Every structure is written in C-alpha cells, then in structure tokens.
Amino acid sequence: DAGVIQSPRHEVTEMGQEVTLRCKPISGHNSLFWYRQTMMRGLELLIYFNNNVPIDDSGMPEDRFSAKMPNASFSTLKIQPSEPRDSAVYFCASSLQGLNQPQHFGDGTRLSIL
Amino acid sequence: QKEVEQNSGPLSVPEGAIASLNCTYSDRGSQSFFWYRQYSGKSPELIMFIYSNGDKEDGRFTAQLNKASQYVSLLIRDSQPSDSATYLCAVKTSGGYQKVTFGTGTKLQVIP
Numbered sequence: 001d002a003g004v005i006q007s008p009r010h011e012v013t014e015m016g017q018e019v020t021l022r023c024k025p026i027s028g029h030n031s032l033f034w035y036r037q038t039m040m041r042g043l044e045l046l047i048y049f050n051n052n053v054p055i056d057d058s059g060m061p062e063d064r065f066s067a068k069m070p071n072a073s074f075s076t077l078k079i080q081p082s083e084p085r086d087s088a089v090y091f092c093a094s095s096l097q098g099l100n101q102p103q104h105f106g107d108g109t110r111l112s113i114l
Numbered sequence: 115q116k117e118v119e120q121n122s123g124p125l126s127v128p129e130g131a132i133a134s135l136n137c138t139y140s141d142r143g144s145q146s147f148f149w150y151r152q153y154s155g156k157s158p159e160l161i162m163f164i165y166s167n168g169d170k171e172d173g174r175f176t177a178q179l180n181k182a183s184q185y186v187s188l189l190i191r192d193s194q195p196s197d198s199a200t201y202l203c204a205v206k207t208s209g210g211y212q213k214v215t216f217g218t219g220t221k222l223q224v225i226p
Contacts, residue, residue, distance in 0.1 A: 042216060042217075042218040042219065043158070043202065043216040045213065045214065045215075056213060091157055091158070099146070099206045099212055099214050100145065100165075100206060102148055102160045102163050103148075103160070103204075103214070104160065105150075105157040105158045105159070107156075108157050
C-alpha cells in the first residue's frame with residue numbers, strides 16, 4: 001500500500017520566493033498533519049486537518065505560512081515570502097482519525113532557503 | 115517543565131543487550147502514547163503505541179506505561195546495530211486543547 005507521499009523531496013530557493021510543498025495522505029486516512037523539524041527545535045506541529053478542515057493551526061509560525069486541504073487526498077503548505085530561517089525538513093503525516101490514532105509520516109521535504 | 119521529556123543521549127548499549135528508553139510527560143490526563151524510530155536523514159517510523167497502563171509487547175519491543183508516575187518506556191531486547199537511531203516519544207494530551215507533542219528524542223547506539 002502506498003504511504004504518505006510528499007513532493008518535492010528537496011527544494012532549494014532564494015529568499016523571498018514562494019515555496020509550495022505538497023502531500024498526499026494514505027487513502028482512507030481522515031487526519032493530516034504538517035510538521036517542521038530542525039536540530040534546534042525538534043519536531044514541531046504546524047497545522048492539523050481533520051476531514052479536510054483545519055483544526056489546530058496554532059503552530060503556524062506567522063502569516064507567511066498557509067496550508068490548504070481542498071480534498072481528502074491532497075494538501076499544500078505554502079510559504080510566501082520565504083526566509084532563510086524557514087530552512088528545515090517539512091514532514092506530512094496522516095492518521096485514520098484524529099490524535100488518538102498513530103500517525104504515518106511521509107519522506108519529508110528538505111527545504112533550503114538561500 | 116517541558117511537556118514531553120527525553121534524555122537526548124546518546125545511549126550506548128552492546129549488541130544483544132536490552133536498551134531502555136524513557137520518556138516523562140507533564141499532563142496527567144494524557145491518553146495516548148507513541149514511540150517512533152527515526153534514522154538519520156529519514157522520516158519518523160511508528161514502532162508502537164500504548165493506551166493503557168502496563169506492558170505491551172511486539173516482537174523485540176516492549177512499551178511500558180505508568181500513568182501514576184507519568185512515564186512511558188520502550189525496551190528493545192536483543193539490541194542490534196540496525197536499531198541505532200533516534201527514538202521519539204509522542205504523547206497526546208487531554209482536556210479542551212488536545213494535541214500530540216513529540217519529545218526531542220533519544221539517540222541510541224548499539225555497539226557491535
């Protein structure tokens with residue numbers, strides 16, 4: 001069975017550019033999570049969707065970050081404008097339903113902002 | 115106090131030994147507990163989850179939960195060099211504002 005699919009795997013871009021990260025959750029999973037991981041801060045939850053509706057976006061750093069889930073099989077995380085401090089690995093994860101179920105992670109997008 | 119605390123390690127154990135990884139949490143009402151393994155440069159991979167007090171075994175792995183003392187442990191029996199990785203503890207809190215918080219992880223090194 002296909003796991004969580006993220007694209008791109010790597011992204012290098014210049015400061016000020018728009019960055020769009022994409023995620024396809026596991027089929028049948030109703031919850032989707034976006035995380036950011038850095039050495040300094042570890043794994044941080046950015047936003048969590050349940051049945052395509054954002055439930056908790058308290059981890060979104062600032063207005064430069066936005067996330068959408070237009071349907072059950074696709075989500076995007078957008079950074080505009082990007083800054084060097086946004087450099088990190090961004091993971092998407094999905095679970096069957098909510099926070100009590102285990103989350104399954106995609107391979108991540110390694111983002112470098114120059 | 116951090117919501118989820120883990121010793122960063124590294125924890126070094128010889129091959130074949132039992133590795134014991136510990137995690138403490140601050141929210142007494144926490145309900146669900148997860149252990150993930152993360153190899154360097156890879157994504158977190160679910161190893162086990164536990165909801166009730168006591169032990170849960172899966173192959174060489176045993177999760178132990180003690181809600182009264184607010185800790186959850188992961189034991190790895192017959193440790194192998196391939197078990198060398200960072201182990202992340204995640205806890206789902208209770209109450210009106212529910213979330214899953216990850217610890218910063220414990221790095222395990224299994225020495226051949």
